[in-house]
Amino acid sequence: MIISSSTAMAKFPHISCLLLLFTLSSLPETFAARRLSLKEATIDDLQLAFKHNQLTSRQLVQYYLAQIRKLNPVLKGVLEVNPDALHLADKADYERRTKAPVSLLSKLHGIPILVKDNIATKDKMNTTAGSFALFGSVVPRDAGVVEKLRKAGAIILGKASLSEWSHFRSTKTPSGWSARGGYGLNPYTFSEPCGSSSGSAISVAANLVAVSLGTETSGSILCPSSLNSVVGLKPTVGLTSRAGVVPISLRQDTVGPICRTVADAAYVLDAIAGIDHNDIATIETSKFIPKGGYAQFLRRDGLSGKRIGILGAFHDFGNDTSLAQTFEKHLNTLRKGGVVLVDNLEIANLTEIYSRSDEYAAFR
Numbered sequence: 001m002i003i004s005s006s007t008a009m010a011k012f013p014h015i016s017c018l019l020l021l022f023t024l025s026s027l028p029e030t031f032a033a034r035r036l037s038l039k040e041a042t043i044d045d046l047q048l049a050f051k052h053n054q055l056t057s058r059q060l061v062q063y064y065l066a067q068i069r070k071l072n073p074v075l076k077g078v079l080e081v082n083p084d085a086l087h088l089a090d091k092a093d094y095e096r097r098t099k100a101p102v103s104l105l106s107k108l109h110g111i112p113i114l115v116k117d118n119i120a121t122k123d124k125m126n127t128t129a130g131s132f133a134l135f136g137s138v139v140p141r142d143a144g145v146v147e148k149l150r151k152a153g154a155i156i157l158g159k160a161s162l163s164e165w166s167h168f169r170s171t172k173t174p175s176g177w178s179a180r181g182g183y184g185l186n187p188y189t190f191s192e193p194c195g196s197s198s199g200s201a202i203s204v205a206a207n208l209v210a211v212s213l214g215t216e217t218s219g220s221i222l223c224p225s226s227l228n229s230v231v232g233l234k235p236t237v238g239l240t241s242r243a244g245v246v247p248i249s250l251r252q253d254t255v256g257p258i259c260r261t262v263a264d265a266a267y268v269l270d271a272i273a274g275i276d277h278n279d280i281a282t283i284e285t286s287k288f289i290p291k292g293g294y295a296q297f298l299r300r301d302g303l304s305g306k307r308i309g310i311l312g313a314f315h316d317f318g319n320d321t322s323l324a325q326t327f328e329k330h331l332n333t334l335r336k337g338g339v340v341l342v343d344n345l346e347i348a349n350l351t352e353i354y355s356r357s358d359e360y361a362a363f364r
Contacts, residue, residue, distance in 0.1 A: 040260070076202075110153060110154075113209065120141070135180065144244055144276035199212075233257050235269065244278070252363060262298070306340065
């Protein structure tokens, strides 16, 4: 697995990580008791608000729908919303009131989630990979990961936009564009969001939702997560099911979360990882899932003592002193967390590695 992250890396086994730290401004929407910004709320924050009757799933869905109506005409991170979202929220609220003990409910129970539009949902929404060619088509069943999300009590809020056909429509179409959704924008820069899970990252970054699902074949979770300053986790192939996902390469396709924190990513991974007999790759890979899941390894001091290399090729900001200062600020944050930084790391033949097309041969 690979993580592109805006927060300190938790202590996961068998995960390598790519870190990008960032700071988000505080915003006014708050929970009365804790003065917690709803726009920056994590899964733990939302569950705590549910527990103390400060928030319902219906209110949360209503809030996200309002955010989508307000911001999506410009950012284009969402292709469509689930017409049954409020009904599903009411169902979650009822279950929370009537099921005992509430502590046994999943971390994702009552949490709205957007899924990338190449992931099938057997409901009133389309599954099109951003293309009008599939508009109105009927899928036979939920994708394996969607089935697991529903079982965990998550609310499928809608479909996130993407680079059409996961950016394999053409070599000339811009990243983040689809015929159905138009051109999605990075909410921080109003420029390219990177693809192909562009809408999944845009939506989390712009607070249209707290959690989304993306897919990756070659950078399609990691790149938009990095450019939009959110956490993206690319699971090992077969750790999560690809059944019901519009394919690119069975050698490399994988489904993973895009969200605000590493903890959120761990909660989603725990919900969607595991065997799906419609994807035989999950049968072997599931043997490596730790008993008790991944969230048990979350540690606030998880980076202490870790060695992280800083590539010299990506550390030259020229005359951009502001960017250099920002980068150094985040490196200092890592140092304070006990990280041993190996600066100006060099990789032999890096330019050749980046420019060669052998990667595409592996897709076949």
